[in-house]
Amino acid sequence: MYENLVEKYRAKSYSELIGQDKAIAEVQQFLKEFPKKKALILHGPAGTGKTSLAWAAAIENNSEVLELNASDLRNRAKLEQIVRPASIQKSLFKQSKIILMDEADGITGTDIGGIPELERIIEITRFPIIMTCNDVWQSKLAPLRSKSKLVEMKSLDTIKITEILRRIAEKENINRDINFFTKIAIKSQGDLRAAINDLQSYANEENLFVDTSEKRDVEENIFIILRKLFKERNDFLDLFDSTKMSLDEIFLWIEENIPNEYKNEALVKAYYALGKADVFRGRVYQNQSWRFLVYQNIFQSAGISYAKPSPTYGFTKYEAPKRVLKIWLHNQKTAKKKTIAKKYAKFVHCSVKRIMRDFDLLKPIMNNPEVQKQLNFSEDEIEFLKSQN
CATH class of the missing domain: 1.10.8 (Helicase, Ruva Protein; domain 3)
Known part of the structure; x- marks a missing residue:
């Protein structure tokens, strides 16, 4: 008979959870101090044992478990019908109760009233509420973060x-x-x-070859990568392996968001590390010295991460890089200027380079309607010249 090994060997006690001692201690403290904090969020990558830890806590404390997932948490009506009564009514069979809300980050922006109702339930509950999610720093979860104890679960080595x-x-x-x-x-x-x-x-395959170069699909959102980089303190030499973005694209994201995350000395150190990354980045392009990519990666990852004295917490809103937009706008402006310069250079038998250099001096002549007509300037080019006055 087929039996799922994940369920068969799911941890049923704290001692069976390997490599999560810190998280276990924090859950024990939360339950001991309840109702100092009424809710706890277990967060971390998939497969780290978040749900298992919640169940182990219930078993160790002889507690009944009311387990719900994202589909049960989508709207106010379901929460009012199921969770609200359970949060205030005593268990019929056991001394205590734990309300487990699995995959809380699965609540989408279209789920009407889900999170506001959860906030109210947390305020009135007589029993501990444990939520699990992969990414606790999503903006939609901000109201729950402020009312909950956060416990991170790390990936196993x-x-x-x-x-x-x-x-x-x-x-x-x-x-x-x-x-x-x-x-x-x-x-x-x-x-x-x-x-x-x-x-x-x-298990039953003969002569199986498991390709060690094949990695599970763990394409990560750039915001998750930035949170790891800025919030945690680690070597992170493989941090960027889980995204399809190039190091250059990631460089722009880091450059844009350093001031949002770091202050004072940490800000100086972060920009120093980014500057070093940029030096090696330049050597890669100028000399085709691809071996310097390693050093760019080191300064861009570990260098930025270690700029702060210790790990930090709290939500930071990260922004897309604006430098790309500025470069695009500059290129658009330069392209129009160059088109005008080419027409004028041909008319006066001069190099485009010289017209570009003396463009500001020549603008009064190029703004003359007769000259514009003779050089066949377009309406866009005429408007551009007017805007330069």
Whole structure:
């Protein structure tokens, strides 16, 4: 009979959750101090055990669990019918209760009244509310962040995932060598759930080759990457691997948002690191020295991350780079100026370069209606000349 190994080996106690000691301690403290804070948000990448930790907390505390997902949280009516009564009524079978709201970041902007009603429920609840989400820094979750304790769950490293897979395989009589488990762990990119699913999928394959160069599709939003870069403090040499953006595009995003995140000495250090990245970026293009991309990446990632003395928290609104728009506007302006200069240069038998250099001196002549007519200037070109006065 087929049995899903993810569910079969889901952690049922704190001791079964590997590599999440800090998160476990923070959840225990939250439950101990309740109702000092009435809600908690477990956040982090997929497959880190957010839902499992919530269930383990309930089991350890002998609590009933009311579990809901994003589809149950979409509108005020559903929340009023299901969650509001549960948040104030005692459990019939157990001493306490935990309300688990899974995938809270799945609530979309079109979900009417979902988040405002959740805010009200958090205020009146008599029982702990635990929410899970991948990205807690989305702007739509700001009202919930302010009312909740935030607990981050980190991705597991390859060694820990390899060991978990080995233990499961031993119990399931899956006879494979350690290299097999390591390859699956590398492919999972820190997602334990995905790794266990792969183990089950590949368990009965003969002569299976797991391509270690193949990475799970973890294309990340640029805003998530910026939050990791600016909020956390890490080496982050592979931070940009999860986006299809080039280092140059990311450079512009970082340049635009450093002042939104850093102040004082941290701001100076961040711009120094970005300046160094730009030096190596220039060498790449000028000399085709592609080996310098490594140094550009180091200064652009670890250099920016370590500019701050310690990790920071709170929401920051990141903005798209404006320099590209400024360059485009400048190019548009220059292109029109060059078109006019070409017409005038041909008329006076002079180089375009010289007309461009003396453009401001020649504007009064080019603004003469007779000259404009003779040179066949377009309406746009005439308007451009007028705007330059």
